[in-house]
Amino acid sequence: MAWKIKDGLICEEEISTKHNLRLFVTTRNFGNMRELEQRNILAKTINLDIKNLVYGEQVHNNEVFVVRDEKEDNYIKGIDGLVTNRRFIPLAIFTADCLPLFIIDPVNRAVGLLHCGWKGLSLNIIDKGLLMMKECYNSKMGNCCVGIGPHIRPCCFTVGKEVMDKFNGKDGEKKTSSSWSLDLGKVVKRELIELGIKKENISICNMCTVHQQEHFFSYRRDKEKNRMMSLIMLK
Template sequence: MLTNWSQQQSSIGVQPEWTDAGVRALFTFRHHPEDATRSLNFAFQDGTSPEATVANRALVAAQMGVDVESLVFIRQVHGTDVAVVGAAHRGMGVLSSDADRIAADAMVTDDIGITLCILTADCVPVLFYDPVHRAVGAAHSGWRGTVGHICDRVVEAMTREFGTRASDLRVSIGPSIRSCCYEVDDVVAEPVTRAFARAQVITPRFGKPGKYWFSMQGAIRFDLEQLGVPRDAIEDTGLCTSCRVNHLFSHRREQGRAGRLAALIALA
């Protein structure tokens, strides 16, 4: 787990500790590094023009050392489907909105010409790296995806497609809303309790019947450890999007008017 996230940060985001010569990975911030009047929004929304959004994507790609045309986006639908992507998907969604993307909430690839890109603004972005079989994955895990064990689905897909072993994986949990700020009601708490009966990820709120604090990150970590991913191979940026809304986008804190952060990963 990251204990000092500032040591891994750059002007555009924070990198997983395991980022090395074999893989490039990044969770972006909301600040534009060249213009304080603009945001580094990665989505075609929140008042950002399509041209500015594409320019933001190109800027981040350049600083990561990847081609902007290598980026692949999916149409995130709060499900648990995992898309296997390759050369045919290069540039999917870079210049367009959801209509041209595959409907899924996670991607995996072993193609060095592909950069997986997940968009979030409170939901949990999770990046996966298999240094042994040279494969990567990325997941968008909101409460529905977390309850549906989407990270399990990613590991299963990497195992099936690339021969990945859970014990070889390096995983990073990115900036997202955390139990300090993520209040849920019984509609969410009941399926969470059923899905994670052995994990303490739901805490009743004192003096507020029917209200709970939910740790999606704790649930995701529980799933990964149950699959056999080593505890010390699962790192967490520790950043709460709601607490740090001056640095990160938060859909809940900004009452639906937030831009989108990006979680990107590519084999080098």
């Protein structure tokens, strides 16, 4: 399984094709996806109906919202994750360095999308997201497949003791007496496996949002409001 850049989108085609989904992360080519106008340009360009797009406020917490019906341009306050088993309702999150996590249950035809920064991870958003999949759709972790989109890699993610203390020491490397490089991908992968996701069902994108300026917005690098959009939709 591998992530590739195609027509300005970062795609995991094996997952999308096998499970009949739209699944991608935009590159900076499509501009700031927080803006409705830019999203409409994207929708037109890639021929995708996003009028039922659902997205959350993203407050770096662990709340996951269950999408049950269609509403136009649905903005949900106070959440960082979404799950649904409804077809043609695109779920979206916006990131610039944080880690987008896609969950697919091919057996019960349900999907989830989580916004994972270090704060959300330390509040166990992954545990919460998977629990919602189990409770709402009877998902079995052994059947689920997970995609980890582009995020800030350890090459660029230097953190202090207050952050590192919230994680397993094995997920970071000590740089100086007071700084560590934290590997969010490693944190996430370890947690997923502990929660029952099979290693072979995890596809991680190894691109770095900070390093690869030509493709990505990065909050850490640019301190700007621009965001990429991760989207998943059951077809």
